[in-house]
Amino acid sequence: MTDLELLARADAIAERAYAPYSTFLVGVAVLARDGVVIEGVNVENGAYPLGVCAEKNAISTAITQGYRPGEFEAIAINASPCGGCRQWLAEMGFERVTFRNRGEVVTMTVAELLPESFELAD
């Protein structure tokens, strides 16, 4: 599956978002290394800081299915990932991140999206 095909999946699922407060519908598609695609959307809450972004939704769904960090290859998002989600992409070890921003489709590595990120001491 190409990054653009993955992005088409993200675009399509976005309509499932529960975003009555921002009305900003975000869709995500995660490609695991075994070829499986897992989708997610943003889910907002009346107490705004309690909401969950689409990236976290898709990844936590995958974790529930049994996937672990290091088993993800690519993710596509119909918008630029917020900083909080970039931290998740770092934790989970994604190779490529494709998203729409200001009318363009961009593909970057996590190291490019979140440079100089911290590493927890082992």
Added chain:
Amino acid sequence: MTDLELLARADAIAERAYAPYSTFLVGVAVLARDGVVIEGVNVENGAYPLGVCAEKNAISTAITQGYRPGEFEAIAINASPCGGCRQWLAEMGFERVTFRNRGEVVTMTVAELLPESFELAD
């Protein structure tokens, strides 16, 4: 499906949690009104405040599948839900919440778990 059967599902899925920081494995099972069960686990992050609780994981997975607030009947959790997750249960309109706390199994309504909660003006 009984609340105790739902709790058994929550207990079983907890081992899938990604909780390397707290080592506290939480499992959740949501029962939708159509009889479908959706599971979730907690997913932590090295930046602790960015983690996602098991309840939010299960519910956001269900939202991605197409479920909406008002279509959920019951939820079971292998631990007492934090306040943040209680706010989600209120937003989503659950009828019953079953969980383990201090060695007992408890079933309560959301109104009991989160009394005097705010309502957004329509």
Added chain:
Amino acid sequence: MTDLELLARADAIAERAYAPYSTFLVGVAVLARDGVVIEGVNVENGAYPLGVCAEKNAISTAITQGYRPGEFEAIAINASPCGGCRQWLAEMGFERVTFRNRGEVVTMTVAELLPESFELAD
């Protein structure tokens, strides 16, 4: 200082809130056991889940000043605290919580606001 005087402080500070997305201005006043009052407001972010509630703002300001859990007596809020903030009130050991909800002023304990809350094993 009475709970109603504390609530008046919460009402007054609310105008400092940075809430361009919800336009919902929340103000909080915390009364420490030594008589000092610490204020807070909600601070939102374009990525909604990254926002900080007014209660967390006031309490974290107090922590920076040197206060610790157990050194807080009362808190007043110009709205009902969300579940996430109730969990903070539990962690910090407040005695009384006063807030406006549906046109009334309510004073409750944290145990009433967050019944059956979890306790971390020691």
Added chain:
Amino acid sequence: MTDLELLARADAIAERAYAPYSTFLVGVAVLARDGVVIEGVNVENGAYPLGVCAEKNAISTAITQGYRPGEFEAIAINASPCGGCRQWLAEMGFERVTFRNRGEVVTMTVAELLPESFELAD
């Protein structure tokens, strides 16, 4: 005040952190354009995702004092800021970010720390 002097303030305040779960003490010092310094520390919660990072603490304290986005010049942190906090730095319009990472002191712009960030439609 130089960036290194600001970092010294961040280093010093870190001991006030309430971090019983991670034992990772983070300190922050914000320099407003009028020369005032506002400090913050991380405040954790037993429900990990409900914690507040030191950057958010310092900035929300400043907002309560009356500062607005665009009125901040520099921030210093005794550790690399997580992605969620980088999103706050973008919202607040900081010019310079100084922090310790892997034994080095780094100063970067927000655009470097969070490239290709989203902009909300006006």
